[in-house]
Amino acid sequence: MLDTSTAKTCPAHAPADHPKLPAQKVGILLANLGTPDATDYWSMRRYLNEFLSDRRVIDYAPWKWQPILQLIILTKRPFSSGEAYKSIWNEEANESPLMTITKSQTTKIKAAMHAEYGDQVMVDFCMRYGNPSTPSKVREMVEAGCSKILFFPLYPHYAGATSATANDQFFRALMKEKWQPTARVVDPYFEHPKYIEALAQSVERAYGAMDKKPDILVCSYHGVPKRYLMEGDPYHCQCQKTTRLLKERLGWDDTQITTTFQSRFGPEEWLKPYTVDEVKRLAEEDGKKHIAVIAPAFSADCIETLEEINEEIKESFEEGGGERFDYIPCLNDDDAHIDALSTIIGENLGGWVP
Structure with a gap:
């Protein structure tokens, strides 16, 4: 999804032996909840463990919650959740519908952004839980030359268990970067x-x-x-x-x-x-x-x-x-939805791109 093939060059006025750097861009990183990689027991257990261990989702004290989660819930729930996912799984692409739809949304938003801003922007998506992880996509964007990143949690309404935990993970990813990109987070758009x-x-x-x-x-x-x-x-x-x-x-x-x-x-x-x-x-x-x-x-x-x-x-x-x-159905990749999301992105890019 992310094009990292941009040629690297030395900065202007730098000495000849200066490391080559990619051209600076603005990254637009869409974020959704997440999805298991497959419907089998261990894939479901890994996903549910990450999700249900998040203190934004379940805020009980870990000493109380983790024994219940590890010894009771995660021994049974992966089976029932796996069956539920099997009933909706996109067999052709071997992925959940959420993954299929998020990919399509990203492709359409990427086209809209490139039509408006050309190569000044780079568009990709990440998941709060599961793959592709938020830290991996932040790392890719930084390596590709994104000195600024607009982070867009795809939740119309703010909640601690959705928007906030997505933002938490984004900022944790930034903590690992030697040269942090400038960051903005898109506000909830429930009334846009x-x-x-x-x-x-x-x-x-x-x-x-x-x-x-x-x-x-x-x-x-x-x-x-x-x-x-x-x-x-x-x-x-x-x-x-x-x-x-x-x-x-x-x-x-x-x-x-x-x-x-x-x-x-x-x-x-x-x-x-x-x-x-x-x-x-x-x-x-x-x-x-x-x-x-x-x-x-x-x-x-x-x-x-x-x-x-x-x-x-x-x-x-x-x-x-x-x-x-x-x-x-949800708005998914409907044209009116893509137009709304693209408009919101444009409003939040003010001062970053012409």
């Missing part, structure tokens, strides 16, 4: 007009292809423990604002759209309402027989959308008496 427009277009396109409009649109966001909100994490508020802005752009009222949270883990209370329970309640108590679900917090379809929403959450809705369940 082009992101909201891309979401709205995806809903309008999906609804336009249906013979009957759903009774309600469920905006299902990845959950976090409620305690994180009480401790100052802005994620919940940003999710609510995205739903409101989407509702306003679509010209709907409150009865046509709702916000829920999915992917609970552990014993404590998480943000509510829980998607898996709410869709069942919508069918049982509110008589909603046809719903659509969208996942605005995910920039690319992954295990939480393709497996959890399309299987577990759909089953819960049907158990409650629901009849038709439509999942609206």
Whole structure:
């Protein structure tokens, strides 16, 4: 993905024996959550161990958490998680859908950036967990002459367990560099007009292809423990604002759209309402027989959308008496999404490139 073939030259006015250096560029490093390399037990265990050992994700004291993780969770969960990944795995490319989609997003953004800025910029992607790792891609960019790096976590909404841990890993990578590049981090874009427009277009396109409009649109966001909100994490508020802005752009009222949270883990209370329970309640108590679900917090379809929403959450809705369940895919590499991301990148490159 990254072109490191640029010829190296001596800096102007340097002595003849000065080491040759690549031409200086601005690196644009996209970052997503990550993916296991394969679905077998050991690949899944390595990935889950890295993910669930992150104190941003599970902030319990290591002396309490690690014995539970190593001796109980990681002896069983790699099998069940592996089966879940197998159900969505891209067999042709031998990779997860998240990897396939992130590669496509990067290719399209790279084309847009090169059309705008030419060889002044270099575009690549990394993962917080698994491969390609953040440190490996920072190292490649520095070696390729990137004296400045714009780091872009592909999470519309800020959360400690997503944006913050991605940033942590990026800055840890910078700590290893003798000559650190200047760095910028892209802000969350949960209210950016082009992101909201891309979401709205995806809903309008999906609804336009249906013979009957759903009774309600469920905006299902990845959950976090409620305690994180009480401790100052802005994620919940940003999710609510995205739903409101989407509702306003679509010209709907409150009865046509709702916000829920999915992917609970552990014993404590998480943000509510829980998607898996709410869709069942919508069918049982509110008589909603046809719903659509969208996942605005995910920039690319992954295990939480393709497996959890399309299987577990759909089953819960049907158990409650629901009849038709439509999942609206993530924005993925849709042109409107690529345009939104490219616009955000351009706004954050101010002063770095003409």
